[in-house]
Amino acid sequence: MIDFCGLKLVHRVINGSGTFDAIAAREVFGEQLAQRFPFSAFVSKTITLQPRPGNPAPRLWEAPAGLINSIGLPNKGLDGYIREDLPQLAQLPVPLITNVMGSTEQELCELVAACQAQPEIAAIELNVSCPNVKTGLDIGSDPQQLEQVTRAVRAHAAKPLIVKLTPNTADVAACAAAAQRGGADAVSLINTLRAMALAPGTDRPWLGGRTGGLSGPAIRVVALAQVAAVRAAVELPIVGMGGVQSAAHARDLLRAGADLVAVGTESFRDPTAAARIAAQLGQG
Amino acid sequence: MSFWQDGAAPPTPFGRRLLPVVANEQVGAYRLLWMLDRDGPPPRAGQFAMIAAAQGWGGGVDERPFLPRAFSIARRQEDGRCAFLIEDVGPGTARLCALQPGEELWVLGPLGCGFSRAPEGHKTILLGGGIGIAPLMILQDTIAVEEALERSVALLGFRGRAHAQGASLLRDPVLATDDGSVGHHGLVTDLLEQQLSDGYPAVVRACGPPAMLESVRAICQRDGVQAELALEAGMACGYGACYGCAVPRRDGGYLRVCVEGPVVDAAELEQVA
Numbered sequence: 001m002i003d004f005c006g007l008k009l010v011h012r013v014i015n016g017s018g019t020f021d022a023i024a025a026r027e028v029f030g031e032q033l034a035q036r037f038p039f040s041a042f043v044s045k046t047i048t049l050q051p052r053p054g055n056p057a058p059r060l061w062e063a064p065a066g067l068i069n070s071i072g073l074p075n076k077g078l079d080g081y082i083r084e085d086l087p088q089l090a091q092l093p094v095p096l097i098t099n100v101m102g103s104t105e106q107e108l109c110e111l112v113a114a115c116q117a118q119p120e121i122a123a124i125e126l127n128v129s130c131p132n133v134k135t136g137l138d139i140g141s142d143p144q145q146l147e148q149v150t151r152a153v154r155a156h157a158a159k160p161l162i163v164k165l166t167p168n169t170a171d172v173a174a175c176a177a178a179a180q181r182g183g184a185d186a187v188s189l190i191n192t193l194r195a196m197a198l199a200p201g202t203d204r205p206w207l208g209g210r211t212g213g214l215s216g217p218a219i220r221v222v223a224l225a226q227v228a229a230v231r232a233a234v235e236l237p238i239v240g241m242g243g244v245q246s247a248a249h250a251r252d253l254l255r256a257g258a259d260l261v262a263v264g265t266e267s268f269r270d271p272t273a274a275a276r277i278a279a280q281l282g283q284g
Numbered sequence: 285m286s287f288w289q290d291g292a293a294p295p296t297p298f299g300r301r302l303l304p305v306v307a308n309e310q311v312g313a314y315r316l317l318w319m320l321d322r323d324g325p326p327p328r329a330g331q332f333a334m335i336a337a338a339q340g341w342g343g344g345v346d347e348r349p350f351l352p353r354a355f356s357i358a359r360r361q362e363d364g365r366c367a368f369l370i371e372d373v374g375p376g377t378a379r380l381c382a383l384q385p386g387e388e389l390w391v392l393g394p395l396g397c398g399f400s401r402a403p404e405g406h407k408t409i410l411l412g413g414g415i416g417i418a419p420l421m422i423l424q425d426t427i428a429v430e431e432a433l434e435r436s437v438a439l440l441g442f443r444g445r446a447h448a449q450g451a452s453l454l455r456d457p458v459l460a461t462d463d464g465s466v467g468h469h470g471l472v473t474d475l476l477e478q479q480l481s482d483g484y485p486a487v488v489r490a491c492g493p494p495a496m497l498e499s500v501r502a503i504c505q506r507d508g509v510q511a512e513l514a515l516e517a518g519m520a521c522g523y524g525a526c527y528g529c530a531v532p533r534r535d536g537g538y539l540r541v542c543v544e545g546p547v548v549d550a551a552e553l554e555q556v557a
């Protein structure tokens with residue numbers, strides 16, 4: 001068993017938020033999903049206070065060795081999540097980590113307090129890759145703001161609090177240190193890198209959301225550098241992710257300082273990828 | 285052999301499977317790529333699979349392809365051979381078109397919702413445009429086995445003669461081409477209007493380019509004809525994980541083509557774009 005902030009996990013591979021819908025997968029794959037659940041903890045997609053429909057199509061662009069997505073965080077909102085999704089996610093054979101995002105400190109506090117009150121939720125992950133409605137700056141890209149927000153939500157959470165760092169910042173190590181000062185129990189990184197594609201033969205952006213986030217093998221080396229930088233700056237446990245496709249890639253992130261590894265885009269190519277990677281990791 | 289959407293369906297095998305390519309036939313501008321899937325559940329007409337070549341997937345133009353590609357399962361034989369209809373239009377399809385017997389495919393599937401059975405006393409109008417004839421092949425096979433083929437008609441539209449050779453994959457189709465080289469010179473939806481004008485109760489099952497499907501949707505809404513459209517959307521996963529294949533719903537919000545489609549009732553859509 002692996003201890004991660006008090007969570008007991010059977011291996012070191014979890015999912016990146018928003019890269020696996022356990023409820024949809026249960027519909028498609030039936031009982032096999034629970035019997036062979038690929039992840040040692042399940043991270044929900046991002047939940048916001050109000051429901052969000054997501055971004056207009058197109059939402060995807062295949063990039064060199066990667067994927068740009070502009071999904072727009074579609075979700076049922078906090079109430080819908082707790083009422084409809086939580087009872088189903090509670091049946092998963094692994095601990096549930098709920099990822100939340102708000103555009104103000106107050107929204108984040110409300111979301112975190114609601115998660116604290118739900119016994120099915122084992123830990124909370126903060127998505128801070130969201131513009132502050134007042135400043136327009138991503139909360140997570142500014143260490144000062146990040147520390148303040150983390151401290152504010154910390155007061156509402158006795159459960160493990162993971163801050164998901166954005167790579168779209170000048171100094172990710174400074175952001176990790178800010179999260180630590182604010183009281184985070186762990187950090188996870190990297191989120192997707194801001195990216196863009198033009199509709200072929202035009203000067204218009206392809207994606208309905210104009211820009212998107214780049215994931216997949218293309219960002220693996222960036223993830224490695226950022227995990228190493230964060231490891232040098234903080235004592236906190238780290239969930240490392242970015243382009244992991246094999247146990248060798250996972251091992252690199254662990255050697256660079258991660259405690260857990262998350263798989264995202266590779267699960268799109270094969271829903272059992274994380275199980276394969278965890279099994280190979282276990283064999284040393 | 286296949287099943288309708290209405291019946292209970294076995295779950296999709298969890299995880300992608302490595303399956304052998306057994307044939308690759310040229311059909312005009314298309315390739316019919318056959319793989320052997322002895323152990324997988326028989327697909328329902330309209331279902332799809334996410335497929336990628338086991339070798340040589342990547343390293344093409346722009347270092348693509350990277351993600352698997354979604355293809356309708358166009359035909360299935362009793363022995364488990366399944367066919368995909370493919371046209372070389374990009375780095376993924378170029379690689380798939382080049383596959384030879386002895387090579388292997390990564391396959392996740394069958395996935396998604398298929399077509400439903402026509403109500404008693406209705407004829408089924410199969411309407412296909414270009415590569416969109418693929419799910420109509422297995423649909424027509426299903427109708428031939430489980431219903432009377434004479435109560436269905438296949439109307440197919442192509443851009444010209446090379447593509448129109450794809451019509452040989454269906455039984456007794458009526459054709460339209462953009463350039464008039466084969467069949468009716470004009471749109472396949474002109475043929476649909478003619479079919480509907482006889483007043484016989486009908487349902488429509490259509491797959492093709494967005495403009496064609498939008499026209500089918502509008503005609504069927506006008507005439508009160510039940511229509512199911514097999515939609516196409518770029519998708520990364522095929523099983524509801526990525527939310528990349530969303531299309532707008534009539535009543536607001538989006539539906540995921542992979543898990544709520546690819547076959548959807550036209551009434552669920554405001555328009556096909």
